[in-house]
Amino acid sequence: MIGVFGGSGFIGRNLVDRLNKTHRSFQVFSRRNVAGLHADIKIIDFERPESYREYLKRLETVVLLVSASVPSTFANDIASEVEKNVLPYSRFLRVARSTGIRHFIYVSSGGAVYGQPIASIITEEHPTNPISPYGCAKLMIEEMIRTMSAEGEWTYTILRASNPIGPYQSPEKGQGLVARALDAAISNTVLDIWGDGTSLRDYIDVRDLCDVIERCVSAEIAQNEIYNVGAGRVNSVNEIVEICAAVSGIEIKKSYIESKSFLVKDVRLSIDKMVRDLGWRPKFDVQSSIKAQFAHTFAVTSG
Template sequence: MRTLLIGGNGFIGSHLVEGLRAAGHAVSVLDPRPARDDVDWSGVNYRCASHADETVLGEMLADCDVVLHLASTTVPFTSNANPVYDVSTNLVDTLRLLGAMRSRGLRRIVFFSSGGTVYGNPDSLPVEETHPLRPVSSYGVVKTAIEQYLLMYHRLGELDPLILRPSNPYGPRQAASGRQGFIAKVLSCLHDDAPLQIWGDGSAVRDYLYIDDLVSLVSQAVNGAECGVYNVGSGIGHSLNDVRSAAERVAGKTMNVEYLPAQGFDVRGIVLDIAAAGARFGWRPRIDLEEGLARTWREGG
């Protein structure tokens, strides 16, 4: 299978590159950043360009069977500050990508949506895929809109989309400097003996998924023709304070915590119902939080 990863240089993308290559797939990457130096890119067709570059995009699409779309120029924290930028660089550029695929008769796309933002503040936990979508960030609104366009083109018989809604993936190589990746930030603070800032009182609940479990599902799903929407998480919720305590046990030391005012665009709690992905793909996550934290800590975050 010839796979094209748009946004393959990031945390999730670089792990997928390794997993797909190990599974025997031919892997190409289209990413505007130079290839990171902590990944072996041997045998990977890497193009340093944006998927908004229609010429380069066309060349890459001509040599692939399935597109994995992971790219995003925003995170929830930044998206509300400039929703016009969010829409123009994520929604509009994705629509151009879909148009380029359709014009070439390329039907298969795996889109990485967001199980942490598209539902907003859910009515109950865990959240099934059929729950109403009520995002409270522009990031979630744009992810939802892209999902709807993909499903529209599927109904029109023009695309075969698989939409994945990952929860909060974590693991080695996740940057601690950004606004996403709470576990990466916690482990970085422990490593540097630095204080940890938590927005809110630390009671917000999240569903954390170790990166190898996400790669395992995608490696299976990319081979098939399944379409539709699937949650991908651990199915277990942990508060921010729980995560901090577990990380302290793994590291064998404690940390100082500074609690800051809660942010309106952060959901209060999210845990994903993953029964559909389990039934369809025969998949289940295997790495629990404490083991995942330990693996990430040992590998330097």
């Protein structure tokens, strides 16, 4: 059975939709219940192993989506990032060692762990030099999973995802530019843009990301591997905001403010390794992804 930890979040809810369609046997673990989530949910506290220890015995594969932060949450506070993210993962892995879990799939960051690029295209061999507490924590969790797997008790797949976009993304939680831009359009509020809007990012449809996660559950070639996962193309922040305005039919008011020190300027991920090993290619372009996200956001807002 697959255990999805963080299954009520943005990526998790989309993954549940995917697993239901492919008829996988899975169990969702979350700190809260969510209406409309078509899955059996076990309410746990990821910081407290006693709340989930017994459940682990039935799992063979776990998908780890739990995160207590986005890049800006603990921007200048590495201690809080470690306390809220790294330590809970260390306790989870320690407990998991005495169970039947054989494979871990961890969704990391395809930008924050690398830091400022030293190459025009970032492959998985690019040095990891995070410039933010968020990226540092992601890399620490990656290393814990990799190091503990060296004892032979489990395999892992680490997915360094670019910027996922799609249904269930929450602007209130700071979950990405598209969510904030569409919210600004619908609510007629001002969108704050850090810097001049020329920074380049790879935006992947969350459905494509969930396709990758589901494939990695059973693909032996993906075991003990690290993969970049993205759309394989980039757009500037300004371009994305323009697409959001065009899709919504509403002019978005913008305010350009000083960039943040924890932000990487441009991120171009190579997805060649994923394409080669799993025969996977993204199905959705950024415009169709934003259309789907707007339709979902508008339905929720108006409903």
